[in-house]
Amino acid sequence: xxxxxxxxxxxxxxxRRSRARSSQKPVGGVTASLLLWGYAAVALVPLLLMVASSFxxxxxxxxxxxxxxxxxxxxxxxxxxxxxxxxTYFANSLLVTCGAVALSTVVATMAAYALARGRSxxxxxxxxxxxxxxxxxxxxxxxxxFYLFDGMGLIDSRxxxxxxxxxxxxPFSIFVxxxxxxxxxxxxxxxxxxxxxxxxxxxxxxxxxxxxPAVATVAVFRFVPIWNDFLFPLVLLRREEKYTLPVGLTTxxxxxxxxxxxxxxxxxxTTVPLILLFLLATKQIVAGxxxxxxx
Amino acid sequence: MATVKFDEATRIYPGNDIPSVDKLNIDIAxxxxxxxxxxxxxxxxxxxxxxxGLEEVNDGKIWIGDxxxxxxxxxxxxxxxVFQNYALYPHMTVADNMGFALKIAGVDKSEITKRVKEAAxxxxxxxxxxxxxxxxxxxxxxxVAMGRAIVxxxxxxxxxxxxxNLDAKLRVQTRTQIAxxxxxxxxxxxxxxxxxxxxxxxxxRVAVLKDGILQQCDTPRRMYDHPNNVFVAGFIGSPAxxxxxxxxxxxxxxxxxxxxxxxxxxxxxxxxxxxTMGVRPEDLDLTTEGNGIPVVVxxxxxxxxxxYIYGTAKDAHQHQDYDESGGDLPERPFIARVxxxxxxxxxxTVYLAPKEGHVHMFDTENGLRLGD
Numbered sequence: 312x313x314x315x316x317x318x319x320x321x322x323x324x325x326x327r328r329s330r331a332r333s334s335q336k337p338v339g340g341v342t343a344s345l346l347l348w349g350y351a352a353v354a355l356v357p358l359l360l361m362v363a364s365s366f367x368x369x370x371x372x373x374x375x376x377x378x379x380x381x382x383x384x385x386x387x388x389x390x391x392x393x394x395x396x397x398x399t400y401f402a403n404s405l406l407v408t409c410g411a412v413a414l415s416t417v418v419a420t421m422a423a424y425a426l427a428r429g430r431s432x433x434x435x436x437x438x439x440x441x442x443x444x445x446x447x448x449x450x451x452x453x454x455x456x457f458y459l460f461d462g463m464g465l466i467d468s469r470x471x472x473x474x475x476x477x478x479x480x481x482p483f484s485i486f487v488x489x490x491x492x493x494x495x496x497x498x499x500x501x502x503x504x505x506x507x508x509x510x511x512x513x514x515x516x517x518x519x520x521x522x523x524p525a526v527a528t529v530a531v532f533r534f535v536p537i538w539n540d541f542l543f544p545l546v547l548l549r550r551e552e553k554y555t556l557p558v559g560l561t562t563x564x565x566x567x568x569x570x571x572x573x574x575x576x577x578x579x580x581t582t583v584p585l586i587l588l589f590l591l592a593t594k595q596i597v598a599g600x601x602x603x604x605x606x
Numbered sequence: 607m608a609t610v611k612f613d614e615a616t617r618i619y620p621g622n623d624i625p626s627v628d629k630l631n632i633d634i635a636x637x638x639x640x641x642x643x644x645x646x647x648x649x650x651x652x653x654x655x656x657x658x659g660l661e662e663v664n665d666g667k668i669w670i671g672d673x674x675x676x677x678x679x680x681x682x683x684x685x686x687x688v689f690q691n692y693a694l695y696p697h698m699t700v701a702d703n704m705g706f707a708l709k710i711a712g713v714d715k716s717e718i719t720k721r722v723k724e725a726a727x728x729x730x731x732x733x734x735x736x737x738x739x740x741x742x743x744x745x746x747x748x749x750v751a752m753g754r755a756i757v758x759x760x761x762x763x764x765x766x767x768x769x770x771n772l773d774a775k776l777r778v779q780t781r782t783q784i785a786x787x788x789x790x791x792x793x794x795x796x797x798x799x800x801x802x803x804x805x806x807x808x809x810x811r812v813a814v815l816k817d818g819i820l821q822q823c824d825t826p827r828r829m830y831d832h833p834n835n836v837f838v839a840g841f842i843g844s845p846a847x848x849x850x851x852x853x854x855x856x857x858x859x860x861x862x863x864x865x866x867x868x869x870x871x872x873x874x875x876x877x878x879x880x881x882t883m884g885v886r887p888e889d890l891d892l893t894t895e896g897n898g899i900p901v902v903v904x905x906x907x908x909x910x911x912x913x914y915i916y917g918t919a920k921d922a923h924q925h926q927d928y929d930e931s932g933g934d935l936p937e938r939p940f941i942a943r944v945x946x947x948x949x950x951x952x953x954x955t956v957y958l959a960p961k962e963g964h965v966h967m968f969d970t971e972n973g974l975r976l977g978d
Contacts, residue, residue, distance in 0.1 A: 498693035501660050506707035506758075507681040516706075520697040 361582075365575035372571045387572035388580070391563075395573055397580055399552055400559030403469060404581075407544075407555055408537045410473035415480030416530050420522070423485050424514055427492035428500075438489065444482030453546060460547060467549040475543065480533040491525040492518065527595035531588060538585060556581045608761040610634040610657065610794055614666030617652050617818075626652045628818040629666065634811075637792045639785065640823075641809030643799055645841070649818035650798045651766055657796060658764050659683050670761055686755035687764040691771065692747050694739040694754075700726075701735040704753045725753045728787070745776050752784070756791065763788070763795040769804065781808060802842050806830070814838050836925065836973035839884045839966055845914060845941045847884045849925035850899075851970055854879055859967075862899040862921050866960065872967060872977035881976060882925045882968040887914060889964035890942040892950075898959030901940050906949050913949035915942050915956070925970070 364372055365387055366380040391397045426438045456475060457466070465471030495518065503513040519526070541557040548554060551562070556577070563574045589596075611634070617627040627649040634640045642650040655661035657668055659680035667676045675683050686707075694703050702709075704725060705718040713721075726732045729749040739747055748768060755763055768784070769777045785808045788795050799805055805812045806826040813823040814837070822834040833839035839847045852859040858867040859881060866883075873881060891898075901917040916939040924938055942958050950956050967976040 496691065496693065498689045498691060499695065501658075501680070502687070502689060502693040502695075502754075503706075504660070504680040505658060505685065505687050506754075507710045508706075509681070512710060517695055 358582075361575050361578050365572060365579045367572055369570055369572045387570075387576040390570070391573045391576040391580065395559070395563060395577065396551065396554075397556070397559060397577055400554050400556045401580065403553055403559075404538060404555040404557075405584075407469050407472045407476065408534055410469075411476030411480065411537050412530050412533050414473060414477030415484050415533060416526060418477070419481050419484030419488055419529065420519065420526060421514070422481070423488035424492050424518055426485065427489045438485070441482050441485045444479075445486060449479045450542060453542065456543075457546060466547060467553060469548075469553055471547060472544060472555075475547075476533075476537045476540075480537075484529045484533065487529050488522060488525055491522045495521055524595050524598035527592050531592045531596055534588060535585060538581075608671030608794060609636050609669070610640075610762055610796065611669040612653070612657070612666070613669065615653070615656055615663055615668050616665035617649075617656055617661055618664050624818070625664075626818050627656065627815075630818075630820055632813055632820065632823055634794060634796065637794055639788050639795045639797065639808060639810045641797045641799060641805040641812045642815060643802055643805035643812055643841075644815035644821075646800060647817075648815040650800075650815050652818075653815070654687075654764050654766055654796055654798045657762070658685055658687050683762075684760050685762040685764055686758045686760040687766065688751045688755050688768045690767040692739075692751040692768075694747060694750055696739055699736050699738055700731060700742070700750050700753075703739065703750055704757045707754070707758050721757050721759075722753075725756045728756065729753050744772055745780065748772060748780060752787070756787075761794065763793050765795065765797045767799055768797075769799070770801075777804075784808065803844060806842065812842075814841060816841075832975075833884070833966060834975050836882055836884070836968045839968065843886060845887050846938075847886050847966070848890075848919075848940050848942075849882055849884050849968075850919065851880050851923040851925050852883045854881060859883060861960075862897070862957070864897055866965070868965075868967065869977075875976055876967075876969050877971040878969075880970050882970045882973070883960075884966035884968065885960045885964065887941040888943040889961045890958040891961060892944060893957045893959040895957055898957040899940070901942070901956050901958055903950050903952055903954050903956060904939060906952060908946060908949060911946050912943050913946045915944055915950060916940070917942075917956070920955075 360377075363380045366383045366385065367378065368384055368386065371378060422441070426434050426441075460466050460468075460471050460475075463471075465474070499517055499521075500513055503517050508516065539557060540555075544555045544558045545561075548558065551559075554562075560574060560577045560581070563570045563577065610632075612630045612632045615627060615630045616625050618625045630649075630653055632640070642653055644650050652661055656663050657670075659675065659678060659682075663676050667674055669675065670683060670685070695706065698706065701719075701722050704722045708718045708721065722735070723732070726735055729752060731746065731749055731753055734742060734746060734750075739750065742750065748771070751768065765784075769780055772780060781804060797804075797808060806829075809826060811823060812826055812829050814821040814829070816837050822829060822838045824832070829838065829842050833842060833847075836849060840849055850861075852861060852866075854860075854873055854876065855865055857870075858865045859873075860866075861883075899922050900920045901915070902920065903915050903917045905916040907914040907916070919940040922940075924940070940958075942956075944950065968974060969976055
């Protein structure tokens, strides 16, 4: 009897030791670990530099480009937000991006449900047609789009951008969401039918809540490229009060002098929403990306 | 509450020539518990889904009460279904799951709460009403699925193998609970299972299907004592009935070295020179050498009060026809129930004689019951 507790304690410490050892050992060996840390540094240093530089004055930046941001100065933010019109650009970016993401997600969710459950052959052709959109590099179509928008009076219109981005997001969104809808058991819909729900009620109350992780994934993945896009707003917008953030940034680049600290402040303003979005949606996205792996 | 009537109901899946359900005729009385049973692929689930409206009816009609529901959509049929995998809405709480149908129907919120509470009380689900399905055990989920059906107060309950996802012990418990609940509520119920014990213990009547064709629809007792054909005889009862192909001789049939007396009248409709004789394991007596069927004992299953011997019958031809899988099957053992206190030994040869009046005779060619 007396030997037993000692034995158990021994086993326990051994277990603890092995656990400690395994947590200290880098995953995949030292070389891989060094490489990954190196990559992380390469990726993070420019970001840190951007943030640091945004808190310094322009004169400081020019005399000592890599200096420390001390004392902190928020003057460049004030300048970017007010003089540089970033408040307007920010609102425009938010409007265009959210509008486009909402449009493509709503359209794609409904279409994906129909495509996933439709038994007719037409649906299969339609799906193939949508998916072929994935292969089309939309930036190559900028001229036709320009002429189309010109004809429709959508040049210099934020609505035009919303429609264009919305449409361009549909193939990817349908691709992801159709797969998700297909994984849901048909019995759920049958149960809802027997419970008296119409097709629309089944879709809204049963199916959409169940594909929420996929919807979040799709929304975030569409949000980022639209938010960052420079080419389309540059080509399709004319007046400065309609500019989005990436185009708005260029207003700081003068012919003779550039207000670097304001540019950096603008970049931070542009980047922060994306970081926030990822922080908020990571859980949903991970659920979306890994769903169906264990089944 | 209502009667249900399948009237020549037929379902042919697109791309198939053979109907999955072929001219099904069943009349189900108000408040009756009818069990559809059969091997997999026999059309029992399809029949249930036709009644639910989830499967098209290609020919014939289905009635609920005096309404022809053949072409009605599921939501207009006033039936509630319990699915094999329960199909609970994963994002809703137990209470919301149970109240969903009423909510859709626009029932008053306080009325929904009241009815959900009542059902939860009956099913012992009160502590779990605010939980999501994934936080429940298998048995609890099954009860929520039942609750969802009860809350509706529908005309007909449909249950599609609701117990097959439970472990053996819980299955037996829940079996009794469902049967007694159904009697208490008095709602007409159609229940699908592949387990003939479930069918026999739960149903007021049992309908046996095979290859989409109704074989027999009777009370469990009648089904057991009076199987209409070889298939039902072999399917109902556990362990299964022994079926032997025996030659017709003067005054009866040839059994082992002797003759088992059967009235000539009894066999007058037989097509061939031999008939199929069925004897249940409990209807066999041990006898002396020279009488009855010699059987070499392979396995003895001791259950306490009884023992079952599984052996090979000598000088007798096992009837193989009824096995559904069609391929080359190992010869089915000859099974007999014997006294549990003095079971024969493995390898021993015993002589078994059927009890008088407890054999079933079938036509070997078409499998139909001969005589009364």
